[in-house]
Amino acid sequence: MIGTNELGALLVSFIVLVSGWRIFQKANKTGWHMLVPIYGSVVWMDVVQFPRWLVLLPIGAGLGGLLLGTGVELALGVQIVIGVFILLTIALQIAHSIFLARAFGKGAAFAVGLIVLPVVFLPILAFSNAKYIYSFDLDSVEYAVGPDVLLRVDDLRVYFPTFNRDMLRSRGPDVRAVDGVTFALKRGETLGLVGESGSGKTTIGRSILNAIAPTGGDVSLHVDDQTYTLAIDKLIPQSFRDVVDRVLPAFLRPLALQNTRRDLLRREIDQARQHMQLIFQDPYASLNPRMTVYDIIAEPLITSGERLSDSELRKRVNNIAQRCKLNVEHLRRFPHAFSGGQRQRIGIARALVTNPQFIVCDESVSALDVSIQAEILNLLADLQKEFGVAYLFIAHDLSVVAHISDRVAVLYLGQIVELAPTQALFLAPKHPYTEALMSAIPEIDLDNDMESIELGGEIPSPTAPPSGCRFHTRCPYVQERCRTDVPQLLEVAPGHFASCHFVDELTLKGVNIPAAGTDTPEEVAV
Amino acid sequence: MVEIVPEKTKKQLGETVLQVNNLRVAFKTDEGLVQAVAGVDFTVQRGQTLGIVGESGSGKSVSTKALMQLLPPNAVIDPESQMILHKADGTTVDITKLKSTGREIRSIRGDEIAMIFQEPMASFSPVYTIGNQITEAIRAHKKVSRKQAREIGVDMLARVGISNPSQRFDQYPFELSGGMRQRAMIATALSTNPSLLIADEPTTALDVTIQAQILRLMADLQEEFNMAIIFISHDLGVISQVADEIAVMYLGRVIEHGTTRDLIETPKHPYTQALLNAIPRIENLHARLQPVGGDIPGPMSRPPGCAFHTRCPQAIAGHCNVDLPPAYRISETHTVSCFLYEDQPIAEGGDA
Numbered sequence: 001m002i003g004t005n006e007l008g009a010l011l012v013s014f015i016v017l018v019s020g021w022r023i024f025q026k027a028n029k030t031g032w033h034m035l036v037p038i039y040g041s042v043v044w045m046d047v048v049q050f051p052r053w054l055v056l057l058p059i060g061a062g063l064g065g066l067l068l069g070t071g072v073e074l075a076l077g078v079q080i081v082i083g084v085f086i087l088l089t090i091a092l093q094i095a096h097s098i099f100l101a102r103a104f105g106k107g108a109a110f111a112v113g114l115i116v117l118p119v120v121f122l123p124i125l126a127f128s129n130a131k132y133i134y135s136f137d138l139d140s141v142e143y144a145v146g147p148d149v150l151l152r153v154d155d156l157r158v159y160f161p162t163f164n165r166d167m168l169r170s171r172g173p174d175v176r177a178v179d180g181v182t183f184a185l186k187r188g189e190t191l192g193l194v195g196e197s198g199s200g201k202t203t204i205g206r207s208i209l210n211a212i213a214p215t216g217g218d219v220s221l222h223v224d225d226q227t228y229t230l231a232i233d234k235l236i237p238q239s240f241r242d243v244v245d246r247v248l249p250a251f252l253r254p255l256a257l258q259n260t261r262r263d264l265l266r267r268e269i270d271q272a273r274q275h276m277q278l279i280f281q282d283p284y285a286s287l288n289p290r291m292t293v294y295d296i297i298a299e300p301l302i303t304s305g306e307r308l309s310d311s312e313l314r315k316r317v318n319n320i321a322q323r324c325k326l327n328v329e330h331l332r333r334f335p336h337a338f339s340g341g342q343r344q345r346i347g348i349a350r351a352l353v354t355n356p357q358f359i360v361c362d363e364s365v366s367a368l369d370v371s372i373q374a375e376i377l378n379l380l381a382d383l384q385k386e387f388g389v390a391y392l393f394i395a396h397d398l399s400v401v402a403h404i405s406d407r408v409a410v411l412y413l414g415q416i417v418e419l420a421p422t423q424a425l426f427l428a429p430k431h432p433y434t435e436a437l438m439s440a441i442p443e444i445d446l447d448n449d450m451e452s453i454e455l456g457g458e459i460p461s462p463t464a465p466p467s468g469c470r471f472h473t474r475c476p477y478v479q480e481r482c483r484t485d486v487p488q489l490l491e492v493a494p495g496h497f498a499s500c501h502f503v504d505e506l507t508l509k510g511v512n513i514p515a516a517g518t519d520t521p522e523e524v525a526v
Numbered sequence: 527m528v529e530i531v532p533e534k535t536k537k538q539l540g541e542t543v544l545q546v547n548n549l550r551v552a553f554k555t556d557e558g559l560v561q562a563v564a565g566v567d568f569t570v571q572r573g574q575t576l577g578i579v580g581e582s583g584s585g586k587s588v589s590t591k592a593l594m595q596l597l598p599p600n601a602v603i604d605p606e607s608q609m610i611l612h613k614a615d616g617t618t619v620d621i622t623k624l625k626s627t628g629r630e631i632r633s634i635r636g637d638e639i640a641m642i643f644q645e646p647m648a649s650f651s652p653v654y655t656i657g658n659q660i661t662e663a664i665r666a667h668k669k670v671s672r673k674q675a676r677e678i679g680v681d682m683l684a685r686v687g688i689s690n691p692s693q694r695f696d697q698y699p700f701e702l703s704g705g706m707r708q709r710a711m712i713a714t715a716l717s718t719n720p721s722l723l724i725a726d727e728p729t730t731a732l733d734v735t736i737q738a739q740i741l742r743l744m745a746d747l748q749e750e751f752n753m754a755i756i757f758i759s760h761d762l763g764v765i766s767q768v769a770d771e772i773a774v775m776y777l778g779r780v781i782e783h784g785t786t787r788d789l790i791e792t793p794k795h796p797y798t799q800a801l802l803n804a805i806p807r808i809e810n811l812h813a814r815l816q817p818v819g820g821d822i823p824g825p826m827s828r829p830p831g832c833a834f835h836t837r838c839p840q841a842i843a844g845h846c847n848v849d850l851p852p853a854y855r856i857s858e859t860h861t862v863s864c865f866l867y868e869d870q871p872i873a874e875g876g877d878a
Binding site for chain 2: 196197339340341342369370371372373374375377378381396398399400402403404422423426436437439440441442443444445452454455458459511
């Protein structure tokens with residue numbers, strides 16, 4: 001439980017405590033009573049918050065008892081206890097601020113954090129309605145969703161900070177990996193996510209699972225009449241935001257909000273984890289070579305907190321291994337004894353063993369050979385039918401995505417530019433970027449000579465996305481308006497969303513399909 | 527401006543650049559000898575692209591690395607193999623006989639035969655500028671001054687479609703994006719004007735849009751420089767777009783060889799057919815895929831007879847698992863190593 005971070009914080013707290021004691025002694029001579037009301041309320045606030053009162057209360061009680069026991073006057077005893085409380089609180093807050101400062105890099109930012117945070121942050125928390133913030137009820141967040149919606153992602157944003165190379169390691173512009181993504185996933189559905197590298201597809205998958213903490217937006221998972229809130233903009237009351245906005249400098253605001261958010265969400269996320277899983281790309285890198293396959297598959301069950309007896313555990317692991325076409329006799333072996341395709345099946349079995357409702361497949365077939373890839377795709381489809389699990393299928397290979405997905409979302413620079421049922425998207429794309437992607441697919445059909453639309457240049461940097469429509473720098477149909485106006489993602493046909501100013505004016509080419517796909521082009525006997 | 531397309535490229539189309547006969551490569555390992563390439567024949571002609579398709583472990587990369595003597599020290603090229611390179615000055619040389627560290631192979635590497643790799647970040651040195659690395663290749667093979675080499679290099683960068691080439695020339699690889707790096711890689715490879723370019727999965731690490739750019743660029747440059755290309759890929763879609771002929775490899779052997787149209791439209795070998803069927807097609811969206819059954823056998827457990835018989839739905843018991851199928855000639859351009867075509871004449875040269 002206690003890592004190096006915590007130990008470091010404790011050490012710093014101790015140093016601060018010793019030096020703080022000297023300041024306290026000096027203040028005592030002059031009139032330190034003035035500080036009591038301010039810091040007293042801070043202490044009260046800290047008492048409300050769970051981990052701190054656990055530390056502070058026994059110390060206070062113990063110290064108070066000790067003092068009274070040795071015959072100190074009651075009034076003085078109370079004052080000393082409050083004084084110790086104050087010092088401990090300051091120490092804790094400083095330790096806290098050190099964590100924050102670490103996020104800004106070392107050096108001068110460290111010193112700034114050390115001084116600014118206790119001075120600025122404490123009074124804000126003291127004077128704002130702190131109790132209200134910390135006791136906000138997660139269950140009272142209501143989402144208007146249909147009964148078949150499993151996952152809702154609303155305005156999801158994930159930014160990564162950058163740092164300049166100067167002495168202060170000052171903050172540069174954020175990398176906006178995901179910048180306002182909204183979609184819903186139905187039960188048992190597969191949503192494909194395509195886009196070039198750098199478009200944010202992996203970041204979306206990981207931030208939904210909270211492997212990367214989202215910067216903003218709302219994510220909720222609805223399983224068995226329960227709603228798990230995984231990311232929350234709504235959760236932080238406006239009153240608190242107002243105070244933060246007014247008092248904190250701009251660069252500290254997201255941090256203050258994010259920390260509050262994460263504290264609140266930890267329990268919620270832990271509970272939701274067993275309902276969502278991830279299947280990785282590289283089956284050689286994602287299995288621990290020192291664990292047997294049985295242990296690898298059983299691990300999610302053990303950590304999920306379900307108390308299972310050994311025989312129950314064995315039953316469930318064997319059952320899922322069989323479903324994933326693994327030989328139960330081979331479960332005692334180590335991963336090195338398996339081929340790439342078998343390893344990927346182990347990864348799938350591990351993901352499915354907790355009976356999740358939602359699985360993120362992050363390039364799960366990209367590293368496999370074509371002959372094996374087909375088998376894994378079939379297996380994923382079969383398991384979906386059997387368990388009713390929903391996939392968020394992330395891949396760069398458009399034909400694979402087209403094959404497995406019910407709907408497909410096309411991403412560009414961290415935003416969805418088009419979202420539609422697979423058939424509609426591939427036959428009649430509504431966004432120029434989708435059209436360009438389609439035309440770039442290397443087709444095997446030799447007579448279907450489709451001219452690929454060459455996109456000039458490469459995907460722009462997400463630190464400084466282009467103004468207006470983000471695609472305008474590479475769009476073959478660009479017009480003046482695209483440079484300035486930001487297009488909205490609008491429903492252009494039932495279930496078909498696209499964000500382009502000229503949706504109605506452009507006629508875009510989809511994939512050519514000979515004779516509406518009535519017969520398969522290859523009639524080879526195999 | 528230095529003339530960078532000298533006389534040697536003004537040769538005729540269709541002239542043989544490289545002829546590989548019965549190439550066999552094995553690796554010495556602790557567990558024994560692993561036969562990675564077990565008898566491969568192919569020829570490459572000027573101005574033509576030979577596509578080599580195969581799954582991992584099929585020996586496609588090993589056989590092309592053997593062409594440049596770039597294999598690790600534990601690899602053994604069978605001395606009976608022949609890799610005959612027709613050099614630009616009219617002489618021929620058998621690469622098999624050359625020492626992998628000798629002066630002669632070093633004059634071939636990068637000059638006669640150039641190579642581009644899958645991962646452009648891994649194949650450029652991160653501590654030298656792009657220009658530095660292009661100049662190094664040029665000056666290793668041509669007697670030019672630093673200034674002239676720079677001129678050639680900048681010109682090459684411009685030709686591969688890098689904007690602002692004289693500025694890019696002095697940048698480090700990490701300052702370029704993936705697509706740009708692959709372009710710079712191609713520029714480096716072509717700066718010595720090779721007769722044969724080996725492209726080992728050059729677009730696998732790139733996005734589809736960038737892949738389309740690079741494929742088009744390579745086609746344009748092939749026309750301009752009139753060189754032969756060996757294009758290795760596991761992606762039949764990519765291969766069918768760039769290659770004139772395709773060789774399909776399975777466990778160290780070419781099992782089918784023919785023009786692109788032969789292979790894509792009338793695949794003969796059960797493996798080629800299965801491979802084509804396993805690819806998800808956009809035309810028939812939710813049709814169930816037909817995977818190739820079974821797994822690729824490990825390198826230590828090479829099946830006897832036809833290596834594919836363990837996964838082949840049409841395997842003839844007692845024949846396929848015992849005898850090695852020779853190459854049968856289906857048409858002028860199309861050969862296949864499979865006993866299903868036993869009624870066809872055996873192609874001279876033994877193997878496909």
